[in-house]
Amino acid sequence: MDAAEFDVFAEEYLATHQKNLKISGEEPDYFARYKLDELRRLWTLKGYPEPSTMLDFGCGIGASLPQLARVFPGAKLTGLDVSAKSLEIAGRLHPGVAELVQYDGDAPPFAPASFDLIFSACVFHHIDHADHARILLSLKRLLRPGGRLAIFEHNPINPVTRYIVATCPFDRNARLLSASVFARAQILAGFAKVETRFTGFFPGPLKALRPMEPALAGLPVGAQYYTLAHV
Secondary structure, eight states: OOHHHHHHHHTTHHHHHHHHGGGGTSOHHHHHHHHHHHHHHHHHHHTOOOOSEEEEETOTTOTTHHHHHHHSTTSEEEEEESOHHHHHHHHHHSTTSSEEEEOOSSSOSSOTTOEEEEEEESOGGGSOGGGHHHHHHHHHHHEEEEEEEEEEEEOTTOHHHHHHHHTOGGGTTOOOOOHHHHHHHHHHTTOSEEEEEEEOOSOGGGGGGGGGGGGGTTSTTSSEEEEEEEO
16 A cells, blocks of 8 residues: 555544454454553563653554553654555544654654654555565664564464455555564564564453463464564
């Protein structure tokens, strides 16, 4: 998808996403909360220093912005996206939560070492795989020493995930990424270490089992995974 395609889908994103996720038994906002609660849990467990500046790369209409602000309340937050329409909606839905910046999909318009944490949720499967190396290098350049890049992606091994992506209108051009291949790409981009964890094992009807999910993070069958890459 290019910026124009995302502009077309921006207004109907929430309604389409809600309908598409019905099989999961959850609303879209649950998944935004879930991702950031999981990242916050790991961040605290590992004792990483609190970020003072954060970037939401490919923030879209801003679903993750209030959750980032909630779990890392002391950090200045910036949202970056190629879609002007999506950023307009993000500003309307979440006024004052983040600085919102549009860019052309080439080099992000920030000085080197601008951020302590860069977050991205389900963006890279929309990007041509041939461009991943360039983009990962550009994001690494934006991180300060000791900074981290947290990327959530759909897990192609999970059949429910594959169904949701296959039936989602704005995922029609998506190409899912295996966790191992994506982690290796980040190592090749020069990150010192990449941690991979799997999430989303139990749908809504089995939510009582979700407290078990952190213990299952090493099993590559969750609906999504995330990588935490260290500079």
